[in-house]
Amino acid sequence: MHFQTTKSRETPPSQNTLPWIRVCENSPYFEDENGATWTPVGQNDAITWPDFQGLFKRKNVAEAEGHLAYLAAHGVTCLRMMMEYCQTENRYLEKPVGKFQPNMVQFWDDLFLLCEKYQIRILLTPFDTFWMARRWKSHPYNQLSDGPCKSKFQWLTCPRMLAAIKDRFTFFLERWGTSGVLFGWDLWNEINPLHAGKSIDNLKRYIEQLSIHIREKEMQLYQRSRPQTVSVFAPLLSQQDMNALVFQHPSLDFASTHFYHAASIDYPRNVHSAAATTGLMVRQALQLLPAERPFFDSEHGPITYFRRNRKGLPEDFDDAYFLHMQWAHFASGAAGGGMRWPYRHPHVLTHGMRRAQLNLSAFTKLIDWKDFRRVNLNEEIFVGMPSVQVFGCGDNEQAIVWMLSVQSKKGNSKLNMPPGVTTLSIPGLADGDYHVVFWDTKTGITDTKIITKSGQHLEIQCMMESSNMAVAVGLRRSARRGLGGWAFNRNNS
Template sequence: MTEDGLPWTPVGQNDAITWPELEGLFRRKNLAAVEEYLVYLTQHGVTCLRLMLEYAQGENRYFEKPVGRFQPNMVRLWDDLFALCAKHGLRILLTPFDTFWMWLRWKYHPYNKHLGGPCAGRRKLLLCPQTIAAIKTRLTFVVERWGGSGVLFAWDLWNEMHPAHMGNSADRFAAVATELSQHVRDLELRLYGRSHPQTISLFGPALHTHPTLADTIFRHPLLDFSSTHFYDPATLDHPRNTIDPAIKVGELVREALEHTSVNRPFFDSEHGPIHLFKNRRYTLATTFDDEYFRHMQWAHLASGGAGGGLRWPYRHPHTLTPGMRQAQKNMVGFLHLIDWSTFRRKNLNHEITISEPAFAVFGCADDTQAIVWLLRQNARYQRKRLVDPAAPPLAVQVQVPFLKDGTYLVQVWDTQEGTMQNQLRAESRDGSCTFTVPAVRTDMALALTRTA
């Protein structure tokens, strides 16, 4: 919910201050182009950007250098970005460090003790008391300068927190989360009388090697929502078609929600074809990538995630395509069909049944509303990589359990056109609502709401 009490959904992507659309911020080289980009985002329904305070792939975007001295050019950059986002109604999910490049280029980072920083090694980042103190100083600066702004949607207190930052041990995961969370929250409450939502993100596969991390990421009592980064070697990282990645996203959302505390929001805050881009140095063809993106977005939303997840572009250059922006806009149109202020959704990917095995089904519901997304599995073209848009349409009977008895409006949404295709009436009896969608060709989203 916004400060005005209106439903709000995180729709956006990962961005960076060195990537094409935002690079004009540095030294105010081209603020007009940056503003034009932000306007373009709002026109396509984007509500937030996930950003790192610094981007450490090079040497000229460090937020501090030396430690404790906040670079004037970077401070002005963020002043300008916060002002532009406020002007155009965009919000920022902010994380204080670019931990990926910080790790890879540790010998250059100002926090390195050999360069006058506090930390003797990157494996001690979250163990070293002096480094924790420096991190808190950075957080304090940001809270004092920009923490009073509604532009700051939430804090990702540490990007992809990992046992490698703590001597390859997960023992202090919860303690570090508590220390960072309390520092930011106490400061915001003292200065502004309220605090922004907080999360700590996790590289999703780390749960398989360190399952105890789930206690902190999904259930820590001081964190307000859960976020992980969806990566999977067999599907998401190196997609061979646009269907299997969507099915995997549905599985990952369900798994995350099973871990997450009741009524705590969850969303994937980073995903994309990382192996193809980083290891194979390959950029997906636009037509394929657009469908891959759209399918993953709808699988995430329909499975019970907040919004469609936040893509890391993994394109050259690092920008989302016009087709991806249109997909975001089309999803935002659908969001208005649900009363989010009362929707207490649970994942029902396994519980919803359909008559037609040609489709995969994704869904979530409470007792008076539901979202269902149907994805065609058996009609593929272009070497079986894409869903065939010329496939013959099929009638699909859908049965959604656990709904209160009564009459339901079923609104059928065309995800590719962003338009209402049909409206149906259905009855729920004995806790189950059954209806038939007459003609589904590739995929279709459904919004169910109980009528008065």
Template sequence: MDRHFDWLADHGVTCLRLMMEYAHGENRYLERPVGRLQPNMVRLWDDIFALCARHRLRLLLTPFDTFWLWLRWAKHPYNRINGGPCPQRRQLLTHRPTIEAIKARLTFIVERWGGSGVVFAWDLWNEMHPAHMGDSAAGFAGIATELSEHVRGIELAAHGRSHPQTISLFGPILRTHPEVADTIFRHPRLDFATTHLYAEGTIDAPRDTVAPAVVVGDLVREALEHCPPSRPYLDSEHGPIHTFKDRRRTLPAPFDDEYFRHIQWAHLASGGVGGGMRWPNRHPHTLTPGMRQAQAALAGFLPLIDWTRFRRRNVSREVRVSDPGLSAFACSDPRQAVVWLLRNDSLDGKGMLRPRDPVQASRVELPGVADGPWEVVAWDTRSGLRSWDRTVVVREGVLGLDGIEVPADLALALRARA
């Protein structure tokens, strides 16, 4: 595991999302019975935290793997038939003794590891779902408030400070229960918003590597429109879950690498935090070397923008591109911008991009920016290297770039001169 974490850090990975209990087997319960912490699991987590500290990795932590808890409820220690408090899984977040047990677990986790320096943030509940509340979304805000106040109170008492908080959502729930947006995106006690981008037929079962990226761009824009202006958003889980889980097929690595790379750049350029977080949905259950290389390429791009000063908003639909064979993904403020251009007209028979050659020179226009000189850096998302640098002068609030050639895709970092 030490070598694996070293590999992650070498490829620019800074944050992992982990669940404190993975309930797909019988030997990984954090509590068994409820309230009795398993010494082997506590030691495992002690080791993980020590490794993360050594490799300067941070953790987005959530207390339960609710997917497998739901599927294997008959075996789970929280089930009343196994000595737990909860009469049925549809009462996980409504049954008072169960809620108190959940809060007790969070207390242990926060007190033992919350002061380690490794925690980035708490995902207070993984994929909060109406099914956890008797098929009703009415309790979303209330349980979010209760868990948030509990964790923050324990942190402040034990460590004198608190970490950012979120609650994740299986993204398609927004279509069936739009009212949950008030909690997931706008709850006053949460610090950032997270959803899991499993759009049906594109992200969850991709046939090509372009359509999923386009959908990610749309979903990130929609999420940011839900959020208050200063609240960050990120996708904390995505991948070809339907292809893998239901169709029992692992995507070919070259296709999956391109699908992954396109999604992460669509996420970043549309205004999301980082490249999003992939659930492997592969056998073996890990990202490929190609995906790690894509992460390293994105990490190399990040210093080109001053993120501490970047008050970005999504402007993908406002960007004008002369070539209809290009899709544009963009976010900007008056003095900085990120633009990613992706060909949409050159898929091969496997659903992958076939770089076009020759490629016509295109014009790209970015409105709403400050007048004056700007520095533009073009970035090769495959190699992780600069393609070219250019200085342009903005007049009347529109930054225009001529002669842009995009055989497959191209990222642009744009900054006004100080």
């Protein structure tokens, strides 16, 4: 691929081959502007982390391209990234404020080109607020550095700071906004009342102001706008009464939270508890959301374990932890598998995690997302064995179920014995013939059946040959349209 240097406000060279992403008209999931469904499968990544550090100053473009090629080959469709990652002094996007640094601009030019080539999109947020807060004295936005804002407790209320933030978004949408690589905007990373005079109302005003600014600019330039969200550290939701802000703010298009939980996710002792907490958090989120609004976890991982031990979890355990959280998240009704923050040395995901992403990405092809008006069914689906926990979602024509053996809560789920044959009973489905796909979360499809539902529940006999398995259920298309095939995977049926 040929790279050429461009000036700050010029539009960079771009293939512009990717259509933009939008929320589906009839379901709480995503599609592109051509009507093809799209699922966010990916993780958090950063400018200074190993896989992209070579792209800065073009020290090793081939390495960064190899990383993206590897991601694409493993079903990854989306990265969550910050416009700058200020753990060090030499990755500021602006220095001083309003002067966009050529090396950083070049980094983003090159990254957008590579992402277009490998069809990987980016959920973009303006700052890494963790390091920005810890190193605030050195940050260009601080008044001590001739920046606009005196205190980090005024980040979201200071008029000059708000103007600078808007200009940062404007720079990105003017320079790279034509590209479908930009999936959507996370208006603030882990929004917190502490940065807005301890006022929820001030947070509401921040979201409204930034949302209006971005939409007006996009409509002016491109006659359409991208999905918007704002992320939050999940424990703050109840501590600060932020549920209405995050899940129901009228300016937002989808909801995203960061799945941290002290007793199960932050320092995991077993994979079952992490999965159970994930399923519960998704269920609680969906109960708060407007029915048409998508939801997913945009950051999670063993944060406390990593900080205390200065290392990642043992790799086999971490791979299982990742897989279990991914499937609990997805089957409970969230879009995709959630977005891991690595918390490893080196700071990258393992090959086992990539295989788990590829497996999930393949499963997503079984569902007709454009018409899937899911509700969470974690507590409504019945499973015939007390040693099996179930996670699921569905509407009147489709369902996703993930079953987990919980015979042992000690350590890796590989210690669990497969429970054998069990009965799965799914409520809410209309009468008719259903195509049922049984799915191994490591190898893929293991069996398919046609099952007729005529009573209160769809009854499925399942042979669990491992400690967990997934099931995709869809009303046969012939029952709906007089045609052959399945209700899910219509394009390939």
